[in-house]
Amino acid sequence: MKVQVRNLDSVSIIDSTGDVDLYSSPKLRDALLAEIRADGPCVLVNMSEVAYIDSSGIATLVEGLQLSRQTKTRFALFGLRPNAKSVLGLARLDKVFVIFGNEVEALEKIGSVEPFAGV
Amino acid sequence: MIRIAISSQARLLNVLRGAVKLCAQDAGLSVSDAEYLTLAIDEAAANVIRHTYCGSCDTRMALEINSLPDRLEFILEDWGPKVREDLIRPRPLDELRPGGLGTFFIYSFMDKCSYDPNFKEGNRLKLVKFLTQKGACNNEGPSAKSG
Numbered sequence: 001m002k003v004q005v006r007n008l009d010s011v012s013i014i015d016s017t018g019d020v021d022l023y024s025s026p027k028l029r030d031a032l033l034a035e036i037r038a039d040g041p042c043v044l045v046n047m048s049e050v051a052y053i054d055s056s057g058i059a060t061l062v063e064g065l066q067l068s069r070q071t072k073t074r075f076a077l078f079g080l081r082p083n084a085k086s087v088l089g090l091a092r093l094d095k096v097f098v099i100f101g102n103e104v105e106a107l108e109k110i111g112s113v114e115p116f117a118g119v
Numbered sequence: 120m121i122r123i124a125i126s127s128q129a130r131l132l133n134v135l136r137g138a139v140k141l142c143a144q145d146a147g148l149s150v151s152d153a154e155y156l157t158l159a160i161d162e163a164a165a166n167v168i169r170h171t172y173c174g175s176c177d178t179r180m181a182l183e184i185n186s187l188p189d190r191l192e193f194i195l196e197d198w199g200p201k202v203r204e205d206l207i208r209p210r211p212l213d214e215l216r217p218g219g220l221g222t223f224f225i226y227s228f229m230d231k232c233s234y235d236p237n238f239k240e241g242n243r244l245k246l247v248k249f250l251t252q253k254g255a256c257n258n259e260g261p262s263a264k265s266g
Binding site: 019021022023052054055056058059060062063065066082083086087090091092096 | 128129130132133136151154157158161162165168169212213215216217218219220221223224227
């Protein structure tokens with residue numbers, strides 16, 4: 001799994017590629033904890049290249065969501081593949097996260113999302 | 120029958136996932152059912168690494184896959200401390216907190232989960248997915264059976 005961060009104007013995009021599982025989810029966690037901070041940028045997680053996500057990956061995203069609430073950071077996911085979306089739905093988390101279809105939509109709308117939206 | 124033995128390293132979980140997915144596809148499961156099944160077995164194996172072995176990488180575990188006409192059986196063995204079944208429960212889904220979802224995924228998709236009491240050296244977990252007919256699971260995908 002690869003995790004790369006792109007810093008745009010007031011938005012950080014965390015690009016995740018590959019499988020997010022017990023082995024690799026700490027990399028995503030490190031990126032989330034570094035980017036989500038008080039007075040920091042909006043944070044988007046690009047899931048379009050995530051082929052697989054397990055409960056540890058989901059736990060990492062939940063941790064990011066909780067931190068975003070504490071720091072009042074706008075936080076969202078985009079580009080989820082059907083399998084990732086269905087796993088989130090099974091855990092009843094698809095309505096908890098703010099999820100956009102793609103990067104263009106996410107960049108367009110993240111600024112108008114309330115930090116606690118999706119709760 | 121397939122039997123895979125690995126050391127208890129999280130980076131090797133993808134080896135188990137690959138075997139499970141292959142067997143699921145060979146059994147004729149749909150793409151989504153094969154993915155759910157792979158997730159369930161992966162979670163069970165991850166629990167061994169995380170909880171039974173507490174992250175230790177130099178221990179061993181094994182996964183046996185039996186493809187039968189009416190079901191797929193997965194037998195996951197470890198040689199760690201005995202699991203206390205009474206302590207295993209999926210967390211309520213209305214709690215928003217990291218963790219606790221692995222067991223929920225296992226129970227949601229597998230039809231049977233049981234530990235072999237006669238396996239003295241560690242834990243032998245048997246997970247079963249029934250097929251009602253070739254290529255179909257006995258439900259329409261996972262559901263929240265508990266939690």
